[in-house]
Amino acid sequence: MEGEDAAGGPDEAARRRDEPHQRDAPREPARPLSRRARALLVLGACAVALLLHAPGFRGPFISDDVLYLEHDPTLSLPLLSALGRIAFGFEYVLGNWSPVHQLFLLAEWRLFGANPLPYRVVNALLHAAVAIAVAATGRRAGLSRGAAIAAGGVFLVHPIAAEPVGWINQSKTLLSLGFALLSLERWLAWLRAPGGRRLVAATLAGALAVLAKPAVVALPALLALAAWTHAERGTLRRVLVDLVPLAVVTGIAFALGLAAQSAQGGVAPWFGGGPLGTAQILPWLAWRYVRISFAPFDLVHGVHPAPIAGWGDERFVWPLAALAAVALLVVRACLLRRERWLFAAWFVAMLLPVLQIVPMANLFADRYAYVALPGALWLAADVVDRLARRRGTGAQQTLFGVVALVVVLFAGFAHGRAKKWGDPVRLYREATIAYPEGRTGWTGLGAELHKQGDLDGAADSYLRSLAVAPNDAQVRHLLGRVRLRQKRLGEALHDLRESLRIAPEHHDARWMRRTIRRLEARGVEPVPDEPPPRAAVAPAP
Helix, strand or coil: CHHHHHCCHHHHHHHHHHCCCCCCCCCCCCCCCCHHHHHHHHHHHHHHHHHHHHHHCCCCCCCHHHHHHHCCHHHHCCHHHHHHHHHHCHHHCCCCCCHHHHHHHHHHHHHHCCCHHHHHHHHHHHHHHHHHHHHHHHHHCCCCHHHHHHHHHHHHHCHHHHHHHHCHHHHHHHHHHHHHHHHHHHHHHHHHCCCHHHHHHHHHHHHHHHHHCHHHCCHHHHHHHHHHHHCCCCCHHHHHHHHHHHHHHHHHHHHHHHHHHHHCCCCCCCCCCCHHHHHHHHHHHHHHHHHHHHCCCCCCCCCCCCCCCCCCCHHHHHHHHHHHHHHHHHHHHHHHCCCHHHHHHHHHHHHHHHCCCCCCCCCCCHHHHHHHHHHHHHHHHHHHHHHHHHCCHHHHHHHHHHHHHHHHHHHHHHHHHHHHHCCHHHHHHHHHHHCCCCHHHHHHHHHHHHHCCCHHHHHHHHHHHHHHCCCCHHHHHHHHHHHHHCCCHHHHHHHHHHHHHHCCCCCCHHHHHHHHHHHHHCCCCCCCCCCCCCCCCCCCC
């Protein structure tokens, strides 16, 4: 950072000290890429995404894929009926209100049916499109062409993408980020040269983003910040009025998203049992997001750390110290160039909805960093690129080599991660071993063993999940189905009753009520299950 201060000589350094928010002088506009070059970049991005994630293409439907695709009768309704239920059938939302995503799945189902392969191919191509959007938006936000391409390239091969690509249902993450980036790019273009089409495109793309996944709820605030970082001074109040339509849509989508979670068993309790316990775990969670953005060597599906043992716990102190150090460096970088505040804010704001500031149904997942990642890459690319430019050709060549090495390493990690998404049992066992206190691994492992006919193993895994989260209506429902197949009717009756008690509007409530009435008519008495010890880990394969 000091090199940036000194690079322009004493006069430049003094100017920066006196005007910390003064932007760098605009560069001469670069010659746009030819159509051929753009086409080659697009084809190359698609080819890389397909090659890296191909090992996961052979995997079956997993987890929510089954609910949203295989077991969703809405997809087989006449088109108008299906569209109506997606838009207005609130009991249908399966814990999420995301009509754009559900419309996308409807279109895929009509094209591909029950074959998982083409869904994953589409997800890989969507990821390639998002990577291109990362580069294009970074360029529009003020990065040099090389820095923008580097940010998009690292994003393309980043191992974090293995989960949104390999998990078919996470096409909502790909769609929401892609539309959010398009919204920001069009908004920045409108700030530079106002025009009705650009404003409409920015608003429409933003609305599609939040209707694909409400987690991008911070988008209107980020667009408002962009009016400060990238527009002429004095324009902020004027452009805020133009954000009102998007802000209204975002507020409605977020409110309906929380209501949808409540309808499916209630919003999760605070991670640590209350706000105080949650505050103690937040530094660990936030630091993991920061770290895996640049060192994604231990990604796991279903992260669930044990509670922090007080304010003196080293898992609270050290992450907090690391976050403070990073924050100081980021603030220093942003004071040197105002546009960088937008990059840093994108990373932070896109993580806030998943940091338990509002208790969410899913406590923590590495895939959440996918939506925030562009901000970190833009900031790092801009800082390093400008430092290298000021140090001459040799520094630029060294930087090119470092970026190439990072791309190769990340590509290797991503390819390896994709292999695990092709083998769900292996994927979920990994999660149960890494985080035995987490329900995601146990629930997923139970579902996969259930599909393979291992009923005892499935029941054991579901019970271990319930030992962590006793009020999980979906796991109770799944365990009840296993007990029926095992002919253990007392336990089945108990679990189905519990599922309905927790979530009366459960998506399979009608079937459960019929089954309960049938069992009661036969004189079956409910028998509670006995959960296994919470500290147990997955049995060896």
